Amino acid sequence: xxxxxxxxxxxxxxxxxxxxxxxxxxxxxxxxxxxxxxxxxxxxxxxxxxxxxxxxxxxxxxxxxxxxxxxxxxxxxxxxxxxxxxxxxxxxxxxxxxxxxxxxxxxxxxxxxxxxxxxxxxxxxxxxxxxxxxxxxxxxxxxxxxxxxxxxxxxxxxxxxxxxxxxxxxxxxxxxxxxxxxxxxxxxxxxxxxxxxxxxxxxxxxxxxxxxxxxxxxxxxxxxxxxxxxxxxxxxxxxxxxxxxxxxxxxxxxxxxxxxxxxxxxxxxxxxxxxxxxxxxxxxxxxxxxxxxxxxxxxxxxxxxxxxxxxxxxxxxxxxxxxxxxxxxxxxxxxxxxxxxxxxxxxxxxxxxxxxxxxxxxxxxxxxxxxxxxxxxxxxxxxxxxxxxxxxxxxxxxxxxxxxxxxxxxxxxxxxxxxxxxxxxxxxx
RNA sequence: GCCGGCAUAGCUCAGCGGUAGAGCUCUCGGCUGUUAACCGAGUGGCCACAGGUUCAAAUCCUGUUGCCGGCGCCA
Numbered sequence: 001x002x003x004x005x006x007x008x009x010x011x012x013x014x015x016x017x018x019x020x021x022x023x024x025x026x027x028x029x030x031x032x033x034x035x036x037x038x039x040x041x042x043x044x045x046x047x048x049x050x051x052x053x054x055x056x057x058x059x060x061x062x063x064x065x066x067x068x069x070x071x072x073x074x075x076x077x078x079x080x081x082x083x084x085x086x087x088x089x090x091x092x093x094x095x096x097x098x099x100x101x102x103x104x105x106x107x108x109x110x111x112x113x114x115x116x117x118x119x120x121x122x123x124x125x126x127x128x129x130x131x132x133x134x135x136x137x138x139x140x141x142x143x144x145x146x147x148x149x150x151x152x153x154x155x156x157x158x159x160x161x162x163x164x165x166x167x168x169x170x171x172x173x174x175x176x177x178x179x180x181x182x183x184x185x186x187x188x189x190x191x192x193x194x195x196x197x198x199x200x201x202x203x204x205x206x207x208x209x210x211x212x213x214x215x216x217x218x219x220x221x222x223x224x225x226x227x228x229x230x231x232x233x234x235x236x237x238x239x240x241x242x243x244x245x246x247x248x249x250x251x252x253x254x255x256x257x258x259x260x261x262x263x264x265x266x267x268x269x270x271x272x273x274x275x276x277x278x279x280x281x282x283x284x285x286x287x288x289x290x291x292x293x294x295x296x297x298x299x300x301x302x303x304x305x306x307x308x309x310x311x312x313x314x315x316x317x318x319x320x321x322x323x324x325x326x327x328x329x330x331x332x333x334x335x336x337x338x339x340x341x342x343x344x345x346x347x348x349x350x351x352x353x354x355x356x357x358x359x360x361x362x363x364x365x366x367x368x369x370x371x372x373x374x375x376x377x378x379x380x381x382x383x384x385x386x387x388x389x390x391x392x393x394x395x396x397x398x399x400x401x402x403x404x405x406x407x408x409x410x411x412x413x414x415x416x417x418x419x420x421x422x423x424x425x426x427x428x429x
Numbered sequence: 430g431c432c433g434g435c436a437u438a439g440c441u442c443a444g445c446g447g448u449a450g451a452g453c454u455c456u457c458g459g460c461u462g463u464u465a466a467c468c469g470a471g472u473g474g475c476c477a478c479a480g481g482u483u484c485a486a487a488u489c490c491u492g493u494u495g496c497c498g499g500c501g502c503c504a
Binding site: 026033038049083108168184205217220223299301302303353402425 | 430439440441442452453454455459460461462463464465466467495496497498499500501502503504
């Protein structure tokens with residue numbers, strides 16, 4: 001037997017035909033003569049009506065069925081202007097496959113409660129839409145990188161040194177040693193490219209940051225890319241092209257989901273290169289005009305990033321941050337030793353979603369920077385081999401995928417952009 | 430780590446010294462094709478925990494725990 005999905009039914013191509021639908025009860029209303037069920041599946045929602053006088057037995061099933069019960073509905077698919085979506089199933093049979101206990105999620109919900117029952121909240125239209133958009137983002141990344149000749153690799157998650165300094169590493173017992181969970185593939189990336197030239201990974205990163213902001217979680221999926229011979233200009237173009245490819249794919253694959261989230265696919269299709277590019281110094285000037293005074297040398301915070309983002313109708317790339325606040329592997333600008341050849345891509349309302357740079361290829365300068373950050377070069381010995389044996393110019397970046405999803409979905413917190421978000425205070429469900 | 434806030438029914442909240450409340454969910458009944466319908470009734474509480482003040486504490490005070498928001502840090 002063929003079971004059509006709801007999105008297919010709502011096209012109306014099978015109107016007038018008898019169909020069999022599998023789904024879950026999302027909503028229910030009844031009066032003396034007629035009962036309505038709203039049935040959902042992974043593709044949408046459709047109304048089912050059942051008239052009592054025709055079918056007392058099945059009317060009673062509909063009248064009593066609990067929210068989120070799994071059901072199989074047989075009936076006639078009919079065009080009906082009174083039904084949301086324009087079509088409804090006039091049911092002849094309702095079979096309960098999996099009855100439902102009193103479903104805890106109802107009309108009034110706090111964010112905290114929804115996170116407590118996140119495993120059930122995933123069934124909502126909103127989070128289902130997010131999961132599908134998220135999948136399209138991953139798809140776009142894989143397709144783009146592979147088409148551009150990048151090889152996908154898998155770095156280890158157990159590590160012995162951090163790439164961003166030690167304070168935000170999760171410590172972990174590893175037999176009789178202490179190790180850390182990976183916070184970036186960086187130290188491995190720069191080794192992979194000597195074999196592959198162009199490499200990428202999409203893997204979890206773990207950060208023990210005690211952050212309680214709308215855009216921080218302790219575990220997130222990190223899309224990272226690294227390539228030999230790529231200069232700074234090439235890096236900026238890569239950022240633009242990746243973001244553009246993601247927007248295009250989501251607009252193409254997720255028209256329904258974007259509509260559920262009140263987002264316009266046409267707006268996404270406008271996100272094409274070139275993006276506005278400004279330097280850190282120019283960013284400070286723009287902020288000053290908005291009466292936000294940041295001393296030179298301070299990193300841009302969430303408030304600053306959002307204020308800059310508002311000035312442009314596309315993501316904006318901010319380049320050349322002060323050297324003091326940059327990680328040791330970032331290349332210093334040969335034309336201005338005070339700044340690095342780095343770039344942050346800021347998305348409207350979200351802030352930083354990509355952090356990248358040309359990498360320092362000179363061994364001596366790397367050692368100086370390590371020392372400056374108080375890191376022990378011995379911990380980075382295998383990494384330093386990248387500079388000992390045939391060092392070449394190279395660049396790369398890391399993207400917080402959940403931040404991209406947050407931006408595309410128009411969410412005001414990253415927690416909604418991840419199926420089971422982990423924060424400082426929440427590790428379940 | 431710093432600042433601010435919250436904790437009362439399954440959920441969302443009101444009550445702020447004097448008998449524990451409402452709406453929703455759920456159960457039962459009613460009901461013109463309803464759109465998270467509507468009408469009526471019922472079930473449902475160690476008022477986070479531990480001390481203190483008071484004739485009397487959900488309410489005031491102290492501490493503890495849990496959570497939320499903002500900053501910093503970052504993707």
